[in-house]
Every structure is written in C-alpha cells, then in structure tokens.
Amino acid sequence: MKALVWVEHEGGAVKDATLSAVTAASKLGEVHLIVAGSGVGEVAAAAANIAGVGKVHVSDDPSLDHALPENVAPLIVALMESHDAFVAPATANGKNIAPRVAALLDVMQISDILSVESEDIFTRPTYAGNAIATVRSRDAKKVITVRGTAFEKAAADGGNGTVETVSATGDKGLSAFVGAEIVKLERPELTSAKIIVSGGRALKDGPTFEEYILPLADKLGAAVGASRAAVDAGYVPNDYQVGQTGKIVAPEVYIAIGISGAIQHLAGMKDSKTIIAINKDEDAPIFQVADIGLVGDLFKVIPELTAKL
Template identity: 60%
Template structure:
C-alpha cells in the first residue's frame, strides 16, 4: 500500500520539515503520496509535485483548512487513511497536534518522534530525554508516525514529477478556529533550518545582554539565535527561540552554547549537532561533556572578542 505524508505549508510555500518527513517515508516504500490541505494552495501542490520521491499529491482545499487546525484536518486524514499503510508527519507543533487525534480516532497506536527506520514496522525513537533509544515494533495494519526532522536529511525539492489529484473535504462543524496569529519576523534563518545556531543561557543575566551578545554573533556567522529554557523563562528571549526537549530540536552543522550549563532538557534538543562549541566560565559545566570544543572563559569578555574578530 501507499504511504501518506502530511505536508506543512502556509498556502504559499512548502515547509522544509516536510521534505525531511518525505525522506523518512522513502525508506518505507516507493509509493509516496503527499497531502496538501489548505486554501488557494495550488502553488504549494505544484511545489509538492516536484519533490523527489513523491508519486502523487493529494490536494484538499477548503476555507476551513486555511489554517492548520487539527479539528479541521483530522477528519480529512481519517477519510483517507484506509488507502494507506503509513500516515506520516513531521514532529513539529502541527504534527504533534494533529496525528495523535487521528491515531485515537482510528484506534491505532502512534509511534512518535522516530529517528531511524529499521523496517516497515520497526522504528527507533529517543526516550528519557534522548539518553536511551527504544526500538519499537508495531503490528497495527496502519502505522501513524511523527518524524524527528533533525534525524533525516531533506529529500530533494526538485526532480520529481508527481500527479496532482483533488479530493473533497469532509464538511462538519468544528468548535475551534484561528482568530488571530502573530508571527515573529526576523532576517535570521529559521531556527530548525539554520546551518549555524548561537544559543544563550541564564548566565547572560538579562534580555539586554542577550541582544547585545547573542544576536551580533549569530548575525556575524549568518546563523540563527537560540536560547535555553532558563533564558526563555527569565524573559531574555522569545519562546520560539527555545532549544530543548520542550522547545525545538535542532541539529545544525555548528551549535554554539554560550552561558548554558548543559541540563539534560537542553542537551536533548541539540546534542545531534555536527560540531558543538561551548563557552562557560564553569569548567565543570555538563555542556563540556558533549562539546567538541570548549572555552572556559567569561562570556562577557570572550563573545565580544569573537564577534569583533569575525567582523574583520
């Protein structure tokens, strides 16, 4: 049977996390269908059709689907599910909101946050904040799966030539709707897609110090700015910049942790980074145990020096 991947988008652009979900799906089979559910989203469907490995794009359009509300999307996936062996979504805020609802309605167990495909019914996923890896096998006829996107390379956005098929949308009254949305705008790359991430922790002391030290270094490197949960809770940085088990999972080519002690919660969100650099004046900080390069120094002296050197 075919495999259905839920596509995330803003009705204009297909999101990069979807390409990583497709990459995971390709390891399960060759007949990959991509579901584009939205409104006035034909452009997204055309982008989806060009993704390498996708054989068909399912396009569902309705005003109720303009925003990714799980209550509106779930009936559509439930309607399509009998034709598929696997339902897959990226383990993003949207995917984590949508697929559990679908799995419960279909009376099937969800397999969450997989990092490796062993076979069509067996997967690996992290547990205990990533300190152990569980190998999970499902005997359900339908597998409902979310994919940790930092564990998979993105499928090629071009090279495919999938057909586009329109489907009708189940019409029903739902009790939830989006009445407003505030999106943070930044010239920096999006946190989960950035090649370089510079994160600051509670040792920065204030939001002013975060802006004065972390932002300029991230800009000098052409990277994204992140923060530990402690820094976010203290109001130094916005919630959408939080890296960690309860924030965003990142795996950039370079991760720079500044004034971050290295709590398990934070390590779970960044320890798969290719190269980790830690700057902390406490030489016993746990962050040094996972760092490839460590600098024991006062961040208020070291970071400005590094930023200045990069500028020249």
C-alpha cells in the first residue's frame, strides 16, 4: 500500500505536523510525500531527508502558492492514480484540502484519526473525545486526516527519499489569495510547545490575564493558551484558544489556571503528559484529569509561584 502525505510547510521549513502524519502513513505502507507551492526547492530537500520517506513529489508553480485547496486538490487527485491513501495533518490547510480530495475521488473521508489498526481500520474521537470510534473504510482510495498529538513525530533527519517533479494542474480560477495578517509570537507556538500555561474566564479581563499569565509563561519558557470562555470574553486573540474548537495540544506540561474544565476544553488538552490545575473550586471538572491539583485563589497563588521560579 502506498500513502501520499501532504507536506505542511512555512517559511521554507517543514512543519512538525507533517512528521506526525508521516508516522501515521508509515503504518499503512510505503510513504511518499507531496510538496506543493512556489519556490519550494528547500522544502523538498528537507522533506526528502525525513526518515522513512521513499519518494517526494514536488510541484513548484505559482498557482499552488498559499496552498489554495481548489488548485491543490486536483494535483493530489492526479497523483492518487498511483497511491492508495492520501494522508494530511489535521491542520487548517489539511482540513481544507482533504475534503476536496475526497469529493473528487468520490470516497468518504476519515477525519482526525488517533491510530491505525490496519490498512482499512482506524480509531478517531467522537463526542468531544469522550468516546473513541473504531471505523472501517471499504473505499479503494483512503483520504485521512491525522491528529498530530496522537502520533510520535518521525525523525526529520536520516532519510534518503528521491525527489520527482510533477506538473501542476493549473489555476482553476475559483479562489485567490488576497492577504494574510500573520501574528508573530515571541513565545513558542501552541501546537509544538513543550510547556503551556493557559488561563480561563476567572482572570476577569485582558490586562489581568497579561498581568498573571504572561510572567509565569516567560519564566517557564512556555506558550500561552486560553479557554474558549477567555477568548470569547476578549481577553486574548483566537490563536490562543485550546479545545475542541481551538487547537489540540499535548505538551509535556499543561498548566490550567482558572479553567473549570468543560469537556470542550478537555478535548483539546487531555493528552498532555502532565496536567497541573489551579482553581479555587475544588469540585471543578479540571481536577478529574489533573495529575497535580491546587485548590486556591489564583490571584494569590500565581504571583507566589512566579516569584519562586
């Protein structure tokens, strides 16, 4: 079985989400990659160096810049003539491209998988992660998105894949890139951070969130996250949201401050290696998944903790 993996890249570098997708694809069989974009020679070279990769298909064309899915999907469908499965990380781009590929192939998509049980059996979360479904696909061609936190990252070095150039299918004229407002973070990015400090609605407002959460995160070299309630209240931007409708994370340490632990939030962080919860409500659901729990007033506890670090 041959699996074709979408390479998520930015700024000439392969993103970590791709490495997790490669691990998932390796459980299906031979792993090939597709690198698409404009000026992606450097990305292709890095992709060929990923351990376990047999071949890298490269399509370098202006129509593929910014990964516009209407232009990328037909390219992937053409490559699927010689592949059995298309595997994409469950990122914004991956979730944008995969459904279009599935529609063009007229097959069902298998979304957000947690494991590969066999060539046609997979597990995936349902009911906000409170249940795990085992699904079987009888489609001849598989279209799969991968939850990155569920798979170890493949080694970025040590591979010796061959690079093959493929032609783009052209600009379909269905969409155009207008612009992007890129937020430059001084701290680690949420989905790749080893330590995350998250704040909830209990922090009252934006200035208070910054006053208590940011110094602690800076001391720990951590990324900053937030519950949906904190984001909806305007304390922090949407990019900070952790949860079912935000970002799925699995750091080494996740510190939840003033977060009650709604199931939607737990769905996004319960795979963290160590969960530390600080909340004044001893009955808060967050304590049911926490490895370490501290019942106390965050406005007293956090300054003391930050001062001792």
